[in-house]
Amino acid sequence: MTPVSSKRVRLPSYTDLPDLAAERVGGAVIAANDEFFAPKENLIKASAPEWREGEYTDRGKWMDGWETRRRRTHGHDWAIIRLGLPGIVRGVVIDTSYFTGNYPEQCSIDAAAVEGLPSIHRMTSGKIKWEPLLGKASLKGDGVNPFSIESNDRRVTHVRLNIFPDGGVARLRVHGEVVPHEGTFTPGREVDLAALRNGGFVVSCSDMHYGNRQNLILPGPSTHMGDGWETKRRRGPGHDWAIIRLARRGIIHRAELDTDHFKGNAPGECMLEYADSARSFNARTARWNVLVPKTALQPDHHHFWGKLTPKAATHVRLNIYPDGGVARLRLFGRVPR
DSSP: OOOOOOOOOOOOGGGGSOBTTOGGGTOEEEEESOOSSBOGGGGGOSSOOOOOTTOEETTEEOOSSEEOOOOOSSSOEEEEEEEEEEEEEEEEEEEOTTOSSSSOSEEEEEEEOOOSOOOHHHHTTTOSOOEEEEEEEEOOSSSEEEEEOOOOOOOEEEEEEEEESOOEEOEEEEEEEEOOOGGGGOTTOOEETTOGGGTOEEEEESOOSSBOGGGGGOSSOOOSGGGSEEOOOOOSSSOEEEEEEEEEEEEEEEEEEEOTTOSSSOOSEEEEEEEOOSSOOOTTTSOOEEEEEEEEOOTTOEEEEOOOOOOOEEEEEEEEESOOEEOEEEEEEEOOO
16 A cells, blocks of 8 residues: 655745755755665655655665664764755755655754865764754654754754654755855855855745746756746736845845746746845835846857946846746856956
Protein backbone atom coordinates (compact mmCIF):
# COMPACT_ATOMS: atom_id res chain seq x y z
CA MET A 1 0.00 0.00 0.00
CA THR A 2 1.38 3.40 -0.96
CA PRO A 3 1.83 5.77 2.00
CA VAL A 4 -0.20 8.95 1.73
CA SER A 5 1.90 11.94 2.69
CA SER A 6 0.54 14.24 5.39
CA LYS A 7 -1.45 17.30 4.36
CA ARG A 8 0.82 20.24 3.75
CA VAL A 9 0.75 22.70 6.61
CA ARG A 10 0.51 26.43 6.15
CA LEU A 11 4.12 27.49 6.31
CA PRO A 12 5.40 30.51 8.29
CA SER A 13 6.18 33.82 6.62
CA TYR A 14 9.93 33.22 6.76
CA THR A 15 9.56 30.59 4.03
CA ASP A 16 9.09 33.49 1.62
CA LEU A 17 12.80 34.20 2.12
CA PRO A 18 15.33 32.41 -0.11
CA ASP A 19 16.44 28.87 0.66
CA LEU A 20 20.11 29.51 1.40
CA ALA A 21 20.98 25.81 1.18
CA ALA A 22 19.26 25.06 -2.14
CA GLU A 23 21.18 23.03 -4.68
CA ARG A 24 19.91 25.49 -7.31
CA VAL A 25 21.93 28.34 -5.76
CA GLY A 26 25.08 26.34 -5.13
CA GLY A 27 24.32 24.57 -1.87
CA ALA A 28 25.96 21.20 -1.30
CA VAL A 29 25.77 18.43 1.28
CA ILE A 30 29.47 17.93 1.76
CA ALA A 31 29.56 15.22 4.43
CA ALA A 32 27.45 12.80 6.45
CA ASN A 33 28.43 10.16 8.95
CA ASP A 34 26.14 7.61 7.26
CA GLU A 35 23.93 7.38 4.16
CA PHE A 36 23.37 3.64 3.92
CA PHE A 37 19.80 3.65 2.58
CA ALA A 38 19.55 6.98 0.73
CA PRO A 39 22.16 9.60 -0.27
CA LYS A 40 22.72 12.83 1.58
CA GLU A 41 22.48 14.88 -1.64
CA ASN A 42 18.70 14.35 -1.72
CA LEU A 43 18.31 16.70 1.26
CA ILE A 44 18.58 19.85 -0.87
CA LYS A 45 16.97 18.76 -4.13
CA ALA A 46 14.63 21.40 -5.54
CA SER A 47 11.80 18.98 -6.28
CA ALA A 48 9.23 17.88 -3.74
CA PRO A 49 9.81 14.40 -2.28
CA GLU A 50 8.26 11.52 -4.20
CA TRP A 51 7.23 7.95 -3.46
CA ARG A 52 7.98 5.04 -5.80
CA GLU A 53 5.81 2.08 -5.02
CA GLY A 54 7.60 -1.24 -5.13
CA GLU A 55 11.03 0.17 -6.02
CA TYR A 56 13.98 -1.26 -4.10
CA THR A 57 17.75 -0.99 -4.28
CA ASP A 58 20.24 -3.66 -3.22
CA ARG A 59 20.19 -2.03 0.24
CA GLY A 60 16.47 -1.69 0.77
CA LYS A 61 13.43 0.42 -0.15
CA TRP A 62 14.19 3.34 -2.47
CA MET A 63 13.54 6.58 -0.59
CA ASP A 64 13.69 10.16 -1.79
CA GLY A 65 15.73 11.67 1.01
CA TRP A 66 18.71 11.07 3.25
CA GLU A 67 18.40 7.87 5.30
CA THR A 68 20.87 6.25 7.66
CA ARG A 69 21.00 2.65 8.88
CA ARG A 70 19.46 1.60 12.19
CA ARG A 71 21.88 2.69 14.89
CA ARG A 72 23.05 -0.07 17.25
CA THR A 73 25.50 2.09 19.20
CA HIS A 74 25.27 5.29 21.23
CA GLY A 75 25.35 8.65 19.47
CA HIS A 76 23.44 10.23 16.60
CA ASP A 77 23.70 10.84 12.86
CA TRP A 78 24.53 14.10 11.10
CA ALA A 79 25.00 15.82 7.73
CA ILE A 80 26.91 19.02 6.93
CA ILE A 81 25.57 21.44 4.30
CA ARG A 82 27.57 24.23 2.71
CA LEU A 83 25.15 27.05 2.01
CA GLY A 84 25.01 28.25 -1.57
CA LEU A 85 24.10 31.69 -0.25
CA PRO A 86 25.75 32.64 3.06
CA GLY A 87 23.47 34.68 5.25
CA ILE A 88 21.36 35.05 8.37
CA VAL A 89 19.04 32.10 8.98
CA ARG A 90 15.48 33.01 10.00
CA GLY A 91 13.85 29.60 9.86
CA VAL A 92 14.19 26.02 8.68
CA VAL A 93 11.83 23.38 7.35
CA ILE A 94 12.59 19.69 7.91
CA ASP A 95 10.43 17.58 5.62
CA THR A 96 9.98 13.90 6.52
CA SER A 97 7.50 13.10 3.73
CA TYR A 98 7.04 9.33 3.21
CA PHE A 99 9.24 8.49 6.18
CA THR A 100 6.65 6.83 8.42
CA GLY A 101 8.33 4.20 10.59
CA ASN A 102 11.86 5.33 9.89
CA TYR A 103 12.01 9.07 10.68
CA PRO A 104 14.18 10.53 13.47
CA GLU A 105 12.50 11.24 16.80
CA GLN A 106 14.34 14.53 17.19
CA CYS A 107 16.72 16.88 15.42
CA SER A 108 18.93 19.89 16.04
CA ILE A 109 20.93 22.25 13.82
CA ASP A 110 24.31 23.86 14.37
CA ALA A 111 25.87 26.64 12.29
CA ALA A 112 29.36 27.87 11.49
CA ALA A 113 31.00 30.70 9.56
CA VAL A 114 33.97 29.46 7.55
CA GLU A 115 35.09 31.50 4.57
CA GLY A 116 36.35 30.02 1.32
CA LEU A 117 35.95 26.35 0.44
CA PRO A 118 37.23 24.43 3.46
CA SER A 119 37.99 20.75 2.93
CA ILE A 120 35.70 18.01 4.18
CA HIS A 121 38.49 16.93 6.48
CA ARG A 122 38.57 20.36 8.11
CA MET A 123 34.80 20.61 8.44
CA THR A 124 34.67 17.23 10.22
CA SER A 125 37.90 17.55 12.19
CA GLY A 126 36.49 19.04 15.37
CA LYS A 127 38.39 22.29 14.79
CA ILE A 128 35.35 24.16 13.49
CA LYS A 129 33.43 26.33 15.96
CA TRP A 130 29.85 25.11 15.66
CA GLU A 131 27.20 27.13 17.47
CA PRO A 132 23.61 26.02 18.13
CA LEU A 133 21.08 27.37 15.66
CA LEU A 134 18.13 25.14 16.59
CA GLY A 135 18.05 23.25 19.87
CA LYS A 136 16.91 19.64 20.05
CA ALA A 137 13.32 19.50 18.77
CA SER A 138 10.79 16.73 18.20
CA LEU A 139 9.88 15.70 14.67
CA LYS A 140 6.70 14.25 13.23
CA GLY A 141 6.91 11.64 10.51
CA ASP A 142 5.61 11.92 6.96
CA GLY A 143 5.12 15.65 7.21
CA VAL A 144 6.54 19.14 7.21
CA ASN A 145 8.29 20.38 10.36
CA PRO A 146 8.87 24.17 10.35
CA PHE A 147 11.03 25.83 13.01
CA SER A 148 11.64 29.54 13.36
CA ILE A 149 15.11 30.64 14.45
CA GLU A 150 15.40 33.18 17.26
CA SER A 151 16.48 36.59 16.06
CA ASN A 152 20.21 36.83 15.49
CA ASP A 153 22.56 38.64 13.17
CA ARG A 154 25.07 35.84 12.67
CA ARG A 155 26.19 35.36 9.10
CA VAL A 156 26.74 31.63 8.57
CA THR A 157 28.20 29.62 5.70
CA HIS A 158 27.55 26.02 6.84
CA VAL A 159 24.90 24.19 8.83
CA ARG A 160 24.98 20.76 10.43
CA LEU A 161 21.75 18.79 10.69
CA ASN A 162 21.77 16.35 13.61
CA ILE A 163 19.16 13.60 13.84
CA PHE A 164 18.49 11.54 16.96
CA PRO A 165 19.24 8.77 16.88
CA ASP A 166 18.97 7.80 13.18
CA GLY A 167 16.47 7.59 10.34
CA GLY A 168 15.41 9.50 7.25
CA VAL A 169 14.76 13.11 6.28
CA ALA A 170 13.37 13.94 2.83
CA ARG A 171 14.31 17.61 2.49
CA LEU A 172 15.97 20.43 4.43
CA ARG A 173 15.17 24.08 3.64
CA VAL A 174 17.20 26.84 5.28
CA HIS A 175 15.42 30.16 4.81
CA GLY A 176 17.08 33.48 5.50
CA GLU A 177 18.54 36.75 4.35
CA VAL A 178 21.47 36.65 1.96
CA VAL A 179 24.61 38.40 3.26
CA PRO A 180 27.37 38.36 0.63
CA HIS A 181 31.02 39.03 1.32
CA GLU A 182 31.40 42.79 1.78
CA GLY A 183 34.12 42.90 -0.87
CA THR A 184 31.36 42.32 -3.43
CA PHE A 185 30.44 46.00 -3.17
CA THR A 186 33.83 47.63 -3.46
CA PRO A 187 33.14 51.22 -4.59
CA GLY A 188 33.55 51.58 -8.33
CA ARG A 189 33.19 47.87 -9.04
CA GLU A 190 30.33 46.89 -11.34
CA VAL A 191 28.00 44.32 -9.80
CA ASP A 192 24.53 42.94 -10.44
CA LEU A 193 22.59 44.91 -7.85
CA ALA A 194 19.46 42.80 -8.33
CA ALA A 195 21.07 39.37 -7.99
CA LEU A 196 19.83 37.11 -5.21
CA ARG A 197 23.41 35.98 -4.68
CA ASN A 198 24.37 39.56 -3.84
CA GLY A 199 21.42 40.16 -1.52
CA GLY A 200 18.76 41.40 -3.94
CA PHE A 201 15.17 40.41 -3.18
CA VAL A 202 11.89 40.61 -5.09
CA VAL A 203 9.73 42.09 -2.35
CA SER A 204 6.37 41.87 -4.12
CA CYS A 205 4.61 41.31 -7.42
CA SER A 206 1.14 41.56 -8.89
CA ASP A 207 0.86 37.83 -9.55
CA MET A 208 3.01 34.68 -9.73
CA HIS A 209 0.51 32.02 -10.71
CA TYR A 210 2.98 29.93 -12.73
CA GLY A 211 6.46 30.97 -11.56
CA ASN A 212 7.87 32.36 -8.31
CA ARG A 213 8.95 35.99 -8.38
CA GLN A 214 12.40 35.18 -6.91
CA ASN A 215 13.20 33.20 -10.06
CA LEU A 216 13.79 36.55 -11.77
CA ILE A 217 17.06 37.05 -9.89
CA LEU A 218 18.37 33.49 -9.51
CA PRO A 219 21.97 32.83 -10.57
CA GLY A 220 22.66 31.46 -14.03
CA PRO A 221 20.36 31.21 -17.04
CA SER A 222 16.90 29.72 -16.67
CA THR A 223 16.68 26.01 -17.37
CA HIS A 224 13.06 25.78 -18.53
CA MET A 225 9.86 27.80 -18.64
CA GLY A 226 9.02 27.00 -15.01
CA ASP A 227 12.33 28.52 -13.90
CA GLY A 228 11.16 32.09 -14.48
CA TRP A 229 8.49 34.46 -13.18
CA GLU A 230 5.16 33.98 -14.96
CA THR A 231 1.72 35.47 -14.32
CA LYS A 232 -1.71 34.18 -15.25
CA ARG A 233 -3.44 35.48 -18.37
CA ARG A 234 -4.83 38.92 -17.65
CA ARG A 235 -8.50 39.28 -18.60
CA GLY A 236 -9.07 42.82 -17.36
CA PRO A 237 -7.38 46.21 -17.60
CA GLY A 238 -3.94 46.93 -16.17
CA HIS A 239 -0.61 45.13 -16.28
CA ASP A 240 1.61 42.95 -14.13
CA TRP A 241 4.68 44.07 -12.20
CA ALA A 242 7.41 42.99 -9.78
CA ILE A 243 9.44 45.15 -7.38
CA ILE A 244 13.08 44.33 -6.63
CA ARG A 245 14.90 45.63 -3.56
CA LEU A 246 18.48 46.12 -4.68
CA ALA A 247 21.29 44.48 -2.74
CA ARG A 248 22.77 47.93 -2.11
CA ARG A 249 21.80 51.47 -2.95
CA GLY A 250 23.54 52.03 -6.24
CA ILE A 251 23.59 53.60 -9.68
CA ILE A 252 22.41 51.30 -12.47
CA HIS A 253 24.32 51.61 -15.74
CA ARG A 254 22.91 48.74 -17.78
CA ALA A 255 20.09 46.22 -17.65
CA GLU A 256 19.44 42.81 -19.16
CA LEU A 257 16.13 40.96 -19.43
CA ASP A 258 15.71 37.42 -20.74
CA THR A 259 12.50 35.84 -21.97
CA ASP A 260 14.25 32.48 -22.44
CA HIS A 261 11.81 29.57 -22.97
CA PHE A 262 8.82 31.93 -23.05
CA LYS A 263 7.76 31.56 -26.67
CA GLY A 264 3.98 31.91 -26.79
CA ASN A 265 3.64 33.68 -23.46
CA ALA A 266 6.29 36.41 -23.29
CA PRO A 267 5.04 39.92 -22.43
CA GLY A 268 4.38 42.21 -25.36
CA GLU A 269 6.25 45.12 -23.74
CA CYS A 270 8.08 46.04 -20.57
CA MET A 271 9.23 49.13 -18.67
CA LEU A 272 11.73 49.59 -15.83
CA GLU A 273 11.35 52.25 -13.14
CA TYR A 274 13.54 53.05 -10.15
CA ALA A 275 13.03 54.68 -6.75
CA ASP A 276 15.42 55.91 -4.07
CA SER A 277 14.01 55.12 -0.63
CA ALA A 278 17.00 54.84 1.63
CA ARG A 279 15.05 55.19 4.88
CA SER A 280 11.78 53.37 4.31
CA PHE A 281 9.96 52.06 1.28
CA ASN A 282 6.31 52.21 0.33
CA ALA A 283 5.52 51.21 -3.25
CA ARG A 284 2.43 53.42 -3.39
CA THR A 285 4.08 56.60 -2.19
CA ALA A 286 7.56 56.06 -3.66
CA ARG A 287 8.65 58.44 -6.39
CA TRP A 288 9.15 56.25 -9.44
CA ASN A 289 11.38 57.41 -12.29
CA VAL A 290 11.81 55.82 -15.71
CA LEU A 291 14.94 53.72 -16.11
CA VAL A 292 13.97 52.00 -19.38
CA PRO A 293 10.92 53.37 -21.23
CA LYS A 294 8.19 51.07 -22.47
CA THR A 295 9.86 48.77 -24.98
CA ALA A 296 8.66 45.89 -27.15
CA LEU A 297 9.89 42.44 -26.10
CA GLN A 298 10.69 39.41 -28.21
CA PRO A 299 9.84 35.85 -27.17
CA ASP A 300 12.71 33.58 -26.06
CA HIS A 301 15.21 36.41 -26.41
CA HIS A 302 17.97 38.28 -24.56
CA HIS A 303 17.29 42.04 -24.26
CA PHE A 304 19.99 44.54 -23.36
CA TRP A 305 19.93 48.24 -22.45
CA GLY A 306 23.24 50.05 -21.94
CA LYS A 307 24.48 53.52 -21.00
CA LEU A 308 21.67 54.15 -18.52
CA THR A 309 22.16 57.27 -16.39
CA PRO A 310 19.75 57.28 -13.44
CA LYS A 311 20.43 58.72 -10.02
CA ALA A 312 20.97 56.42 -7.04
CA ALA A 313 18.31 53.73 -6.57
CA THR A 314 17.24 51.31 -3.87
CA HIS A 315 14.34 49.64 -5.69
CA VAL A 316 13.41 48.82 -9.28
CA ARG A 317 9.96 48.01 -10.62
CA LEU A 318 9.61 45.78 -13.66
CA ASN A 319 6.32 46.40 -15.46
CA ILE A 320 5.19 43.90 -18.10
CA TYR A 321 2.35 44.51 -20.55
CA PRO A 322 -0.11 43.04 -20.16
CA ASP A 323 1.10 39.76 -18.59
CA GLY A 324 3.34 36.77 -19.29
CA GLY A 325 6.69 35.36 -18.30
CA VAL A 326 10.21 36.69 -17.79
CA ALA A 327 13.14 34.36 -17.13
CA ARG A 328 15.79 36.67 -15.66
CA LEU A 329 16.44 40.34 -14.89
CA ARG A 330 19.95 41.72 -14.35
CA LEU A 331 20.63 45.25 -13.14
CA PHE A 332 24.32 46.11 -13.30
CA GLY A 333 25.62 49.15 -11.47
CA ARG A 334 28.03 50.53 -8.93
CA VAL A 335 27.75 51.48 -5.29
CA PRO A 336 28.52 55.19 -4.78
CA ARG A 337 31.83 55.99 -3.11
